[in-house]
Amino acid sequence: MTSDSFLDVAGAEKSFGGVTVLGGVDLEVAAGEFISLLGPSGCGKTTLLRIVAGLLAADRGTIRLDGEEIGARPPHRRDVGVVFQNYALFPHLTVAENIAFGLKARKHPAGEIGPTVRRFLSLVRLTDFADRSVRALSGGQQQRVAVARALAVKPKLLLLDEPFSALDRKLRENMQIELRRLLRELGITAVFVTHDQDEALTMSDRIAVMNRGAIEQLAEPATIYRSPATAFVLEFVGLSSRLNGTVVGQDHDHVIVDTAFGPLRAAGSFVTGAPVVLAVRPERIKVNTGGDYALVARLRDAVFQGSKVQLHFEAKDGDHLMVETADLSDGLPPPGTEMRLSWAVADTLIYPAS
Amino acid sequence: MTTKGAASPWRDPVALLAVPAVLYLLVVYAFPLLWLFMKSLTGPTGLTVQPYVSFLSDPFNWRIVGNTLRVAGWVTLVCFLIGYPAAFALARAGALLQIVMLVSIILPLSIGAVVKAFAWQIVLRRDGVVAQLLVGVGIWDEPQRLLFTETGLVLGAANIFLPFMILPIYSVVKLINPRLSEAGATLGATPLYRFTHVTLPLTLPGVVSGVAFVFSMSVSMFVIPSLLIGDRFQTLSTLMGRSFLLMRNEQLGSTTAVILLVLAVSIVVGSTWLARRLGGSAT
Numbered sequence: 001m002t003s004d005s006f007l008d009v010a011g012a013e014k015s016f017g018g019v020t021v022l023g024g025v026d027l028e029v030a031a032g033e034f035i036s037l038l039g040p041s042g043c044g045k046t047t048l049l050r051i052v053a054g055l056l057a058a059d060r061g062t063i064r065l066d067g068e069e070i071g072a073r074p075p076h077r078r079d080v081g082v083v084f085q086n087y088a089l090f091p092h093l094t095v096a097e098n099i100a101f102g103l104k105a106r107k108h109p110a111g112e113i114g115p116t117v118r119r120f121l122s123l124v125r126l127t128d129f130a131d132r133s134v135r136a137l138s139g140g141q142q143q144r145v146a147v148a149r150a151l152a153v154k155p156k157l158l159l160l161d162e163p164f165s166a167l168d169r170k171l172r173e174n175m176q177i178e179l180r181r182l183l184r185e186l187g188i189t190a191v192f193v194t195h196d197q198d199e200a201l202t203m204s205d206r207i208a209v210m211n212r213g214a215i216e217q218l219a220e221p222a223t224i225y226r227s228p229a230t231a232f233v234l235e236f237v238g239l240s241s242r243l244n245g246t247v248v249g250q251d252h253d254h255v256i257v258d259t260a261f262g263p264l265r266a267a268g269s270f271v272t273g274a275p276v277v278l279a280v281r282p283e284r285i286k287v288n289t290g291g292d293y294a295l296v297a298r299l300r301d302a303v304f305q306g307s308k309v310q311l312h313f314e315a316k317d318g319d320h321l322m323v324e325t326a327d328l329s330d331g332l333p334p335p336g337t338e339m340r341l342s343w344a345v346a347d348t349l350i351y352p353a354s
Numbered sequence: 355m356t357t358k359g360a361a362s363p364w365r366d367p368v369a370l371l372a373v374p375a376v377l378y379l380l381v382v383y384a385f386p387l388l389w390l391f392m393k394s395l396t397g398p399t400g401l402t403v404q405p406y407v408s409f410l411s412d413p414f415n416w417r418i419v420g421n422t423l424r425v426a427g428w429v430t431l432v433c434f435l436i437g438y439p440a441a442f443a444l445a446r447a448g449a450l451l452q453i454v455m456l457v458s459i460i461l462p463l464s465i466g467a468v469v470k471a472f473a474w475q476i477v478l479r480r481d482g483v484v485a486q487l488l489v490g491v492g493i494w495d496e497p498q499r500l501l502f503t504e505t506g507l508v509l510g511a512a513n514i515f516l517p518f519m520i521l522p523i524y525s526v527v528k529l530i531n532p533r534l535s536e537a538g539a540t541l542g543a544t545p546l547y548r549f550t551h552v553t554l555p556l557t558l559p560g561v562v563s564g565v566a567f568v569f570s571m572s573v574s575m576f577v578i579p580s581l582l583i584g585d586r587f588q589t590l591s592t593l594m595g596r597s598f599l600l601m602r603n604e605q606l607g608s609t610t611a612v613i614l615l616v617l618a619v620s621i622v623v624g625s626t627w628l629a630r631r632l633g634g635s636a637t
Contacts, residue, residue, distance in 0.1 A: 053540055054539075054540075055536050055539070055540070074539070075536070075539035075540050076538075076539045076540070076541075076542050076543055076544055076545075077542075078540075079542075080540060081540055081541070082536075082537065082540040084533050084536075086531075086533070088531060088533035088534050088536070088537040089537075090534060090537075090538075090552060091534075091556070092555050092556055101538070101541055101543070101551070102541030102542050102543070104551075105538070105541055105542050105543035105544070105547050105551070106541075106542045149537075149541065150540070150541070153541055153542055155540075
């Protein structure tokens, strides 16, 4: 148990009716850090969040926050704020009353509550809406009320359970930037649950990718994207070209893998004959450049996406070959075009086939 | 959102759906009520308020009013204290259990109040179940008769009217997002604070209708007090019944009826108004 971590979850286990939802999760978060729990639905990320908040009791494990063991405390004595997925605003109260709720419940002096509420109203730019009913607000405004309400009591830790999932894309991107700025200004430590990889990549200091009740990788966004620790992380975060193959030889610290497109090299150490998956991020692949190329493939489809073009190539079942390029000088090539694809050996990722 | 609200009810065809109900109530309820009201104001020499003056100046009648309101108040309170938690248990129960519980609440409504009151006569006797239980537990030293006491009447009436408290509260509780209480907890609110500041205000509309149902039914009950407490104990309803059926005094009967109606309506409307004020905009 390291002493410098602000939140320290150790060996958290939870099962519902014999089904293990969380299988001994460890998570350490530094003060002021913004961590995302990223994973598909049912991976246990929300369960972990509810355990930290005290809304669910873990079967086993300890939770330390700011040096204190809080695992046995009820939620109202944990100092852990939560922004719920559908905000859970109090429908019978106004915007200002919602934000004041926690302060009143904690018996803050009345003279302090007014200024604090006004400060948070202005922080989330809802000053003009103070006396409105929360039911009269748009989704984005409700979300801001939920954030202000949770932060007004100055929690040690803020947990956010997919707070942007109900917002449309444009609004969501604005709110992400705004929330990040707000949390940085206030120096709040936050754990953020999401199934949206873009959200996790743009907002987090570090990302914990979760799968089947366990954390597969906990690292900075760039590391998660560039060097996924497992094939699951590779598939869940970002796009990739993937080729199945068999290891046919070892060359110093590289292996030679036989694929449907011929032999390819990758850094790693596998026994000869081992089935593996080779992967390359699509923007690391270059098309029709000079020099040594890795393979020739036939174009199946070209998809125009504004700032970039996605090229999908014919590949056998289970393989997936795609390239993203910003170079549109020649226009979209017609399907059937044969193209040379090349990439650096260092960009080749390799995983044991599952 | 202004376009729809400005439409006249006469041009909105949905309003026509209320016509059968309005006609029915006019014929069987409003006209007889008006007739009753006129009857109470008609003396041998024409229009008079004499029946009201003499009714209200008789202290015996004030005791009857007191009896009526006290019993109705107790019945409503007992129903609320039992029904409120029961409504939560019902709303938060699993699907199958919820159906079983709903059936066991609604099915007894198909048995008439007379039958249930007779059953309570047996239960409340000196050798009845309640007395035996209280002696067995050690609260009473020897069995006592609850039948023909006010306590017995309140117990029996509360049982009979309980579904009318549980069901409206249940229907409101079902609509409350359970996350709201959790949100209160993460903001630092104790369970008691969450109840008084989140749960109770949000369930108030259900409580108001439950109280209105039970109070108006127990303030006007006639058969149940006749069977459970007898003629010694007069309420406005039993007085009204005796005036019409035994004494053939239609004027006293209709005067009592109007006074009962005014009391019941003003208490129900007044408490609703008070609850809404206390609970803010809880609807």
